[in-house]
Structures are given as C-alpha cells and as structure tokens.
Amino acid sequence: MTLTDDTCYTALQARDARFDGVFFTGVKSTGIYCRPVCPARTPAAKSCAFYPTASAAEAAGFRPCLRCRPELAPGCRGTSLAEAVLTRLQERAVEGTRLGDLEADLGLSSRQVQRILGSEFGVTPVQVIQTQRLLLAKQLLQETGQPVSEIALASGFRSLRNFNALFQERYQLAPSACRRKGSPVSEGLRLRLAYRAPLAWTALMDYFRSRLVPGVEEICGVEYRRTVTLGKATGWLRVWPHEKEAVLLVEVSPSLMRHLGAVQNRVRRMFDLDARPDAIGSVLGADPLLAAVITQFPGLRVGGAWDTFELAVRAVLGQQITVAAATTLSGRLAARIGNEMETPFPQLHRHAITAEAMQALTVEDLCHMGLVRARAETLKHLAQFALEGGLEFPPGLDHESAVAKLVELPGIGPWTAHYIAMRALRFPDAFPAADLGLRKAIGEGILIPTKQAELRSLDWRPWRAYAAAALWKSLTP
Template sequence: MDSVCPTLPALDRESCYRALAARDARFDGVFFTGVKTTGIYCRPVCAVKTPRESSCLFFGTAAAAEAAGFRPCLRCRPELAPYALQENLAHAVWQRIAAGALNDGNVERLAEEVGLSSRQLRRVLLQHFGVTPVELAQTQRLLFAKKLLQETHMPMTDVAYAAGFGSVRRFNALFSERYGLAPGDVRRAQAKEAATGRDALVLRLAYRPPYQWEHLLRYLSGRAIAGVELVQDGAYARSVQIGDSSGWLRVTHAQARQQLELEVSATLAAHLMPLIARVRSQFDLDANPAVIEAHLAHDPLLEERISAMPGLRVPGAFDAFELAVRAVLGQQVSVAGATTLSGRLVQRFGTSADTPFSGVTHHFPQAVTLAYVDAQAIAAIGLPATRAETIRNLARFAAEGGMQLRPGLSLHDAVERLKSVRGIGDWTAHYIALRALRYPDAFPAGDLGLQKAAAGEGARLTEKQLAARAAAWSPWRGYAALALWMA
C-alpha cells in the first residue's frame, strides 16, 4: 500500500485511522500520520482536530514521512514519540543511527560494524523503513535539533553541533529546506528553562503509558552503586563519563505529561544524542506495555502479578560494563552484599566526580583500569580470588570491544560470547543480556528467586522446569522475570 510504511505489516489503513481518531497512546511511535491538506505529520496522540481519513497518509517512521515531503507538527512534536522497536537488524541499526552513529557521515564504517556492505545496509533500511541510511540520519539529527530548540536555550551553534551537524551553515540550510522554517522560528519565545539552580539542561523523554516509576526506582535503589548512583526523593541521579567529557544526570517522573524529565550537566552538551539514547534504554522508554502484558497475561501465574503492576519496565543500565561488573559481584551473594562490594570497588579504583549531589562522588572505574591491575588488589575489597580474576577477565574483554555487539546479533550468540569470559556462566550472561544489552527475551532460569516465585507456596522449580515453563513467555521472558522478581 502506498499509504502505509513497510514497517506496519499488521496495521492497515483502517486500523491506523481508528487509532488516530481515538488518540490511542499504544500506537504512539508505531506510526505517524501525514495530513495532505497541511503538509504536516503528527503522532497518533496529537490533540489537534482529527483530519478526514481521505486526507491521511500513514508512515512507520518520521523519516519516511519527511521523505514524502511532510514537516513535523510543532504541537505534538514527533521527536518526543517513543520508538517502535522490534528485534531485527533494521531496528538495531536504527537505534545506532538515533544515537549518532552517522553524525560523521561514514556509512561504510557503520556497514562494517553491522557486518554488511554499504549496499546491503542501504537495501535493509529501504526495505524496512522506506529511506536510505543518510535520509534516516538526517531526520534524526533535525528532529533532535528541533527538540533542543524547543526545550532549551542552548546557543544555535551548540544546538547544531550537539545534533551532529558539521557546521552551523549546513544545519541552517537543511533545517530551512526540510521544514520551511529557520531554526530561530521554531524556538518558542515564551519557553522557559526549568529553574534547577544548577548549570544544566532539562529535556523531556516520552513513553507509552502506563509506567511503573515507583517499582523501577525501588529496583534501582536496592542495586545503586554507592558513590556513582543515587536514588532519592523520587529521582535517580548518577555521574557520567562519555568520551573525554564528564558530568552528571538526574531523572524524574512527570506523570501528568507521560514523560521523564532529564536534567543533564552542561558539560555533556556535546554528547546529548548518545546520552539520551542510553537513558531511554536504561529506563526502557520504548517498551509497549499493552503488547507485552497481553502476551504474558495468558499465564495465570503472571496475570495476577502484571495486573497489580501495569506498565512494568525492565530496568536497564546506563553503562554495559558497569552493569556487567555489578552482575559478577552479585554471584552467590545477596543483593545487599553485591551493593556493598560495588561501592568498595568504586572507592578503590574509581575517579572523583564533580556533581551537585552529596551521594554522587565518583565515576565507575573504566574497563582499561581494571584490566591491568593485580587481581589480588581487586580481591582486597572482599572477593574470592577466582571472582576477582573474573572481573579482570571481564575488564579485558570489554577493553577489547567485547561488550560492543554487532547489531542484530541473536540472544543465543550474545550469551555465548559473554560466557567465553572465564568465570561468567549462564545466569550472569543472561542477566547482563537482559539489563545491559537489552535483550527482552533473556531469562536467567538458574536464578533461585525466579525458581521459587514460579513454583509458589514455598516450593521450587528446577532450572530445567523453569526454562520449560518460561518457553511460552517468549519473546518477553525478561519482563516475566521482572514481574516474578518484584513479587
């Protein structure tokens, strides 16, 4: 169909229009509506008067809508929409581009990282999204710049470079060409930056409701790394190192707006695209709870737990290596014990951080630091020698790029790659895959807590029995694990 993007095989034109007319938040980010009479494209939750069906064209991505000549709505702001992510190669590449992978324009390098030729990469994106890699990257940069223009008072030069443009001139030209407006016209004169009392930027990140913020914070709080992370007064804060820049961030919940509010130190302005991608992943903002819960609720064991916690998310990790080390520290010890050990590791090997939060004083030690220290020095924090050696093995693995997985890599292959590190078994590999590498079907069937929760009434399933029971929960076994853990 010429009116529905190839990414929407299960949605016909009639279904899209019904969702649009109902302003159904479940479809936010799943498709966009181009209105022929105005030349503007919107999210399905846009509050403007519903256009006639004959005036609508439907697209699976903002890039496809813009490639067809439509401009983004200034009211519903398509850049705020959650992504409609799927477990396939095209969407994995899209995630990398959204995080700035093509800001340097090097399609060949991205193709090499993906394991394809540039021609194959182009064909994959055209088939799934109807646009080329360059067109997709341009849309992401323009929408991100538009977000910064509407939410911050960053100087125009800083906006251009933060959005990945090589020059202000190129930014101005492409913005005007695509949107028919100068960047300055988009900036709302009445917009006011939040008064935080700190030298920071405040940005908004949308999600599909409902969202179990309290449950997610409770989970993160029990596992927060002392000195690096802090959960306090309904907010999550942490230190941040990206490239040569360091700073901090703080995340709060704006429930009335169905958004998270992200406060970022101004020192990280040049890295906002990858930083926001990490935060979206850590807080699982692109999940579609209606789809996930409808699938899992078929099992009576999960139905009661899910209905008590609608909108449950899988807490992720801001940094994959940091989470992987935390997982190793948690082997055969309690959650509280692992938290104590992680704090000692930070105090011994981390570097100091300048933040406005009294409980956030350090940056987590980098992989290259732990890779070449003596294992006995790591063991001195209170670890068995074998586990200290595992952390050093993991650090070397990460320092050599082991945690940077090729887009589209299967869960099985990712787990096997992690298990190639001496000292990492199936439980640890699945836990890392679930929380750090964001595989929604990862499931540590060897977890004692899951085995007990799945059996109920003081009983316990074996690992094999639990794995068999969980097979029906695929491809969302990770969310089932969270529902059982939280219970």
C-alpha cells in the first residue's frame, strides 16, 4: 500500500495497529511525534505531518511521545535496498558500532549510504544512529533501574557527556526525568518488545520445543529460555508474551547489560516480531490449501534462530534424518564443545556451539558422535566459512543470491540453503521446495515432484517462507 497523508490520517483516526511502526505522526502544535496507536486525542489533520521512520520525525524537530512511546513500535522490514540498509543501520547503531566501521558490514561506502537514506527517508546515517540509541536509552530509563551511565553504554554511546547533551538537546529533558517513579526493578533486566498482533505464540513454541538443545534451551510453560554468549559476555534470557498487550517480555541477566541492543535485535529476529500478519494473511488466507491453517493460527510466524551459525549447523544435521534425530545430534555437539556455565535455571548450564569450537574438532571426532562422514565434513567447511565471515550477508541481497552463495559450500544443497535463508537470514520469500513434508502437504497427501512444488509456491510470493510454515503446521495433528 502506498502511504499518502490521507491514508496515514485515516489509520491514525482508527488507531489501526496494522500501521504501528510503518509511519509516525508529528504533531505540529505540540512538537511531539507518536505511533498510530497513540491513545491521546487525535489531532486535526492540518496539525499532522507523517514520517516513515522515527529518525525522520526527530530530524524534523519532533520529540517522542511519553504515552505511546515510539521506542516500542515494531520494526518494518522491507525488501528494497534502502529499507534493508536502514534496518541494518538501526540494528548496528544500538550495538555500539561506529559509522566508519559500517562500510564493510553494509557493503557500501559511506557516501552511498548517505545518498540512499537521504533520497528515500530524508535522513542522514548519523541521525538514524543517534535516534536509535536515544530511543533505546529512553526505553531502558523507563523500564529498568540501571544507572544512567550504564544505560548510556548499553545504548551504544561511548561518552556519558555526549549522551546527556544529546538527550537534553533532542528531548528537552534530563535523562533522569524519564524515570518512572515507584517502578519495581526485577532481579534481571526486563524489556518490552512490541509486535503487530496477532501472534501465534503456541505454534512458535511448538517449533522451538521440538528442536531444543539440551543444556542450552528450555521451554517452561509459555516461557522460552536459553543461555547467551555475545562476544566475551555470557548470561541468559527468558521470553514470554504479555497477557493483555501485544508485547513480548524479555528478561536478561545483568551480565548482558551492555549488550541489550544486540539482545533486542536478536530476539526480534528469532520470534519474527517485525512481521506484517495483515499483509501475509491477505495473500495466504485466500488460498484454499492454506486457509484452514491461517485461520486456526492467526499471526503465524516463521520461527528463527538466535545465531545464524547455530541454525546452519542444525540445518546440516537435519539433512535426510528426522527432527528428533537431529535434535539428539545437536545435544551431543553442545555437550562436547559447549562450555559449562551457571544460571538460575537448572536445565540451562551450557553454552551453545560456536564456529571456533567446531573448527577445533576433527572429522573423526564428529563421526564418533554419530555423524556420517559426509555430514561431518560439511560441518567443518561450514565452520571455516563462518569464521571467514561467509554467513554475514550485505543488506539488499536477495534470497536467490544468498542461496547461490550457500550452495557453493560442499554438502550444502538447495534445501539446506533455503532453510537457512528463511529461518536465520529472515528472507520472507525463501522456500525449500525439495522438503518432503512440503511436497506432501502441497500434494494433499501425495508426494509431488520438487519442480511442481516450486511452481505451486509462486502463488504465495512474496510470503513463501510463511506458506512453508503453514504447510508444515498442517502436517501436525
């Protein structure tokens, strides 16, 4: 949908949650910008200016609303180069990455990034970085009891003085003025991550439950838990849905305080929180083959991964064997190369596997754990590929190009590459057509050829990854 001022104002009047995070409203009479779902009285149309991003609203001189809290708005992942660059820049901003260090990550020069963001969104890279860091800081000030100095560092700032000055300049407030008086402080750090309702949480938990790595992950009731390693920092997190609001609650161990930006980004990707259920449902729900599942599980998401290498290893282990057998092998690997650690949860006591640890094993070591030699050799190639940065893809790359790069690795075929593309790299149109379950589901009980499945999947573009999730779900009693 093309967003015009009239379309945005209509959505604002209706407080339409489908547009949350898709645009922001600057109110000229107050100098404040809001989400479309803001509970405040709707301003007159002549008082409104509409912006595609929070950074564009702030660049125009507006301050974030203290009621609807723009920092909680879900993201909006697009497929264009400009949208991909913006998303990557927003993610790296809160991880503390300097603009000058981003050229290799983005695959673009700073001048190209400047031109792309300016022409598409009317903002500079510096404005995007500053806005994302300030919004995360504002969120932490309101939701945690951590010292301002720690919050500044956790939000990506390298200087408390610069943080205080920029916060005062943009928001006309001292950071401490954002504190919520009397708010309880939990033992860990708790964040709220918004999404566009609905969210099929039970279906997501079914996906993760069948693939839990013993010692690394567990599900307790509606709560997902796992151990975490980010650089030299280690800790744990737990995630569960709010009972009444369209947010996930994420509690993180204090040891990860300075990595909250990275935690936030990874959790959003893992649980597919930036999905557009309305757009996905309108395409998939119109197909008789998928309609029943889409109706039964509204807001169906594509379960992702905490780490791309973890998911890639899992995909290789799952080649030509059952989910249960691949889970057993994952557990053996974690027990062998995942270092022990302590957490408040008895079932979480081990780090996840890493490319460095995998590379230290020999092919014979892997074979002794129950892997066939071909699979063991593939894992060794995959670990080397990851250590060389092969799993870091530049923004704007389409999924066909990513798949083509992955299948160049020995032992990685189209099924494995598409599976990695949809679950770890978050390409919404990736589709592992060779999968036996998908071929059977499309054939309504008859195993059809891969080419026929591929042709049938074209009806579901650009949401074929979600169609795959629905088809796999249809096979579950």
